[in-house]
Amino acid sequence: MPTTRTSRDGFRMSDVLAVALIVIFAVLPFPDETFRGDGLLLIPGLAPAVVVPFRRRWPLASLGVSLACVVAVAAAGSISPSALLAVAISCFAVLDRLGRRIGLLALGVSVVVAVLANGWALGGDLFDSTALQFVLLIVLGGALGDTARSRREFATAMTERAERAERSRDDEARRRVAEDRVRIARDLHDVVAHQIAVISLNAGVASSSLETRPERAREALTTVRSASRTVLADIGGLLTLLRADGSDGSDDEAELRPQRGLSDLDALLSGFRGAGLRVDLRRGRREIALSPGGDHVAYLVLHEALTNAHKHGRGGTATVAIRAEGAAVHLTIVNPTATESSPPAVGNGLRGLQERIAAVGGAVHFGSEGGVFSLEAWIPTAADTSS
Structure with a gap:
């Protein structure tokens, strides 16, 4: 760092050139005797050559000394071209270093x-x-100094803008990575959690019923086999989606990602009932019209709530109510809890469910009271979403 500072504020080739010009203008034999500096007038004529090399560090001091030399020579009845040239060089440094307001x-x-x-x-x-030519030279020196400062500030601004753009791209990349991680976690939970729970529960049923109730064990193993195939197929679809780079321009995301809806409700309930959960379904008579995204979210609400009822509930029962309320579909899932003292903690499934419902403009409320856990969700209908 000291070396860099010395090279910037110390002597340069331009300083040598400035000193040489001042000396030449001081001793140059001008045709007009008014512009000649003879005898003692050489002292104020050459004095600016001493301070001009320090004009970058002390621009006002260099300008002041140069102006004092101009006045001193004028008092003797002469004009000092070398001092006027030093004034022009110093004006360049003032406008370049101290800004436009002080410089002007x-x-x-x-x-x-x-x-x-x-x-x-x-x-x-x-x-x-x-004499006016030297005055115009001073004005030109100031104009060039202002131009040099403006160009330097412009280059600095462009550099800072490029750095900010680079930081913004990095932040955007990190944000996208974080969003992808959350999306992958949600998809894995939606696809895998229920099937793994079914496999685990039916494996336990098969193990306990193998000797006493072989037919029950066979049914449980059949369910395990079916759930295993389903989860393998779903994971394969997710892996295909993650590996796709989209370079071929095809949009297969909707095909690769499971997009089940309320039309698959009977199959969903059959799976839970086959796993030992008694589900009481209550549906309203009014027809339900959901957007594709809302329909999928409604399915996920039921999927998550019944999975939690199966895993954490008491008594193996759950009540599901689906009805239209104004411009929304109201889903209610109620089941007894295993512990009456404290409500179940909010896990990744419920947290992801909140995010998905919020994404379609809906609302969700869940909690445990009196040994009963309830989850209520409101999902806008297709007509409300389009408006």
């Missing part, structure tokens, strides 16, 4: 001082063409 103020003061000093040296002639 310093440039205005420098122009006024240069014009008045030249007029003093020329006996009141403020509009001498040769």
Whole structure:
């Protein structure tokens, strides 16, 4: 870091060139004697060459010394081209380093001082063409300094913008990864949890009934085999979906992901009843019209609630009520709980269910009271969703 700072604020080739120009302008034999610096006038004519190399660190000090040399030479009745050139170089540094507000103020003061000093040296002639050329040189130096600063600020702004864009892309990538993880977790839970529970329960039934009730054991093993095939097929579909990169432009996500709905309700209840859960279904007479997404979410609500009733409930019973309420479908699942003292903890299944219901604009409420766990969900109908 010190080396970088020295290279930026220390001497450069441009400093050598600036000093050389000031020295040349100080000793150059101009045709007009007013612009010649002889004898002691060489001291103020060459003095700016000492401070100009430090103009980047102390731009105002360099400008002040240069203007003082201009005034000192003017007091002797001469004009110092070298000091005026140093003023132009210093104005460049002020506008480049200190910004436009301070730079323009310093440039205005420098122009006024240069014009008045030249007029003093020329006996009141403020509009001498040769003297005005050096004034225009000062203005040009300030304009170039402002341009250099603007270009540097523009480059800095573009760099910061590129860095922010890069950070935004990284944040977006991390957000997408997190969303994909949550989606995969939900899909795995929806696809696997119930089937694994069915397999586990029926394997237990088969083990306990193998000697006493062989026909019951055979039924349980048949259910285990069917559930195993189902879960293997569903996992295969999920793996196919995860491996697809979409480069072929096909949109097979809807086909690969299980999208069951209330039309599969009878098969769902049959599976739970076959696993030993007694389900009492109560359906309203009014026809239900759900969007494809809402229909799938309604199926998942019943799936999750009955799975929890089967795994954590007491008595092996559950009551399901489905009815239309205004612009929504109201689902209610009630079952006795294994423990009356405390409600069951919110697991990944219920948490994922909340997210899915919220995604279709619905609402869900669940809780345990008096040894009974209830889950209620409201899912907007297709007409309400479209409006």
